[in-house]
Amino acid sequence: MWLRIALKNYRSIESAEVELAPFTVLVGPNGSGKTNFVDALVLSSELGRDAASAVQRRGGLGAIRRWGVGDADALRVRVRASESKEELDSRYGEQSFSMVPEEGGRWRFLDETFEVVSPEHKALLATRQGGEVTQQDAFLRFSHLPPTTSMMLIAKQLSPSKFIDVHRLRLDLAEMTVPQPPGEARQLQENGSNIASVLGRLRGQDRRAFDFVLMSMRRLIPGLEDISVEEAGGFLVLRFSQRQPSGVAQFAAANMSEGALRALGIIVAAQTLSSVSSEDEPDSPTQMLIVEEPEVAIHPGAAALLFEVLKLASQRGSVLVTTHSPELLDAAQDEEILVCGYRNGTTRIGPLSKAQREVVREGLLSLSELARSEPLRIEGEEPESLDPRELT
Numbered sequence: 001m002w003l004r005i006a007l008k009n010y011r012s013i014e015s016a017e018v019e020l021a022p023f024t025v026l027v028g029p030n031g032s033g034k035t036n037f038v039d040a041l042v043l044s045s046e047l048g049r050d051a052a053s054a055v056q057r058r059g060g061l062g063a064i065r066r067w068g069v070g071d072a073d074a075l076r077v078r079v080r081a082s083e084s085k086e087e088l089d090s091r092y093g094e095q096s097f098s099m100v101p102e103e104g105g106r107w108r109f110l111d112e113t114f115e116v117v118s119p120e121h122k123a124l125l126a127t128r129q130g131g132e133v134t135q136q137d138a139f140l141r142f143s144h145l146p147p148t149t150s151m152m153l154i155a156k157q158l159s160p161s162k163f164i165d166v167h168r169l170r171l172d173l174a175e176m177t178v179p180q181p182p183g184e185a186r187q188l189q190e191n192g193s194n195i196a197s198v199l200g201r202l203r204g205q206d207r208r209a210f211d212f213v214l215m216s217m218r219r220l221i222p223g224l225e226d227i228s229v230e231e232a233g234g235f236l237v238l239r240f241s242q243r244q245p246s247g248v249a250q251f252a253a254a255n256m257s258e259g260a261l262r263a264l265g266i267i268v269a270a271q272t273l274s275s276v277s278s279e280d281e282p283d284s285p286t287q288m289l290i291v292e293e294p295e296v297a298i299h300p301g302a303a304a305l306l307f308e309v310l311k312l313a314s315q316r317g318s319v320l321v322t323t324h325s326p327e328l329l330d331a332a333q334d335e336e337i338l339v340c341g342y343r344n345g346t347t348r349i350g351p352l353s354k355a356q357r358e359v360v361r362e363g364l365l366s367l368s369e370l371a372r373s374e375p376l377r378i379e380g381e382e383p384e385s386l387d388p389r390e391l392t
Contacts, residue, residue, distance in 0.1 A: 008076040009066035011036040012347040023314035025332040026322045028340030033347025034322045045166035048156035052148040061107035074098035093162045108147035165285035171265040177254040179235035192265040196236035200229035259298040270313035287317040295325040307331035329367035350378035
């Protein structure tokens with residue numbers, strides 16, 4: 001799945017339009033706006049559940065609309081999805097929306113559009129201006145909406161396969177290590193708090209997926225024999241078995257290292273993404289997994305394995321990774337890299353500059369070596385130069 005994302009007035013992003021490959025790496029320094037870009041994608045997905053709560057969790061519209069713009073300047077997001085880069089202009093599904101403030105700290109949707117386009121026809125089209133909705137092909141059977149209710153709430157229920165389900169991973173190690181109530185969820189929650197249930201389901205119902213998780217973890221943890229899920233007092237507990245000189249010892253999840261737990265969470269999230277089959281669930285949304293800084297608390301060799309696992313998952317869904325690690329860039333093709341920069345209070349996002357791509361393609365430097373030698377640049381931007389007066 002290829003995506004084209006257009007943003008305007010979203011936090012530090014004044015304006016941006018970029019394309020995301022099935023596997024995309026977003027790089028840039030701290031504070032450059034990577035998380036703001038990621039959050040816009042997450043918000044676009046959350047509108048299909050509860051738009052008012054999604055905005056409120058972010059502190060209201062004033063916290064996500066670009067600071068300093070006029071009251072009439074809307075926050076705008078457009079997400080277009082297609083099965084290939086070549087078809088982004090001819091065969092795609094697109095969701096767009098804009099929001100504006102109102103008096104008293106309130107806000108409302110200014111407009112929304114949902115459409116599915118192919119060379120043969122345009123179908124499932126709905127457009128909203130304020131509260132009034134116009135639709136074709138009787139796709140959305142209503143004509144008026146409250147000001148903070150997204151028409152995606154209804155559209156996603158009627159045609160879920162036309163939407164993107166964005167899943168951001170923000171693992172909470174404390175939640176992963178405590179006893180967890182059993183559940184039937186197929187996908188790991190954002191904080192990892194249902195990892196025991198997900199692993200237990202994989203072990204019992206999808207042994208191939210579980211074996212992949214176990215094999216990957218064995219490459220990271222010396223002597224790892226097994227990862228099991230045990231029931232105690234109606235709760236589920238993760239246990240690790242590891243070879244010791246005197247035999248095989250068992251450890252609770254709380255006794256494993258931070259890096260091992262983070263790696264397990266990322267691998268499980270990636271494998272559950274890639275285990276969703278369009279044949280098994282033909283009406284399910286396209287899934288997108290976002291992992292921010294997978295290298296945190298993990299040694300470089302393990303981080304490289306995680307990149308490998310995430311790239312494999314991108315064959316069945318979309319994966320976006322943010323990173324500060326130059327070493328991990330070598331796992332991505334140069335066309336899969338987006339660069340995020342920050343100048344004069346504004347975030348800029350774009351593809352890696354052509355000149356730097358040529359350096360890599362000609363074998364003069366690897367991407368990691370290039371990133372160490374100079375800042376990665378966005379196509380069309382000149383390198384920053386020092387003002388001599390700043391040196392005095």
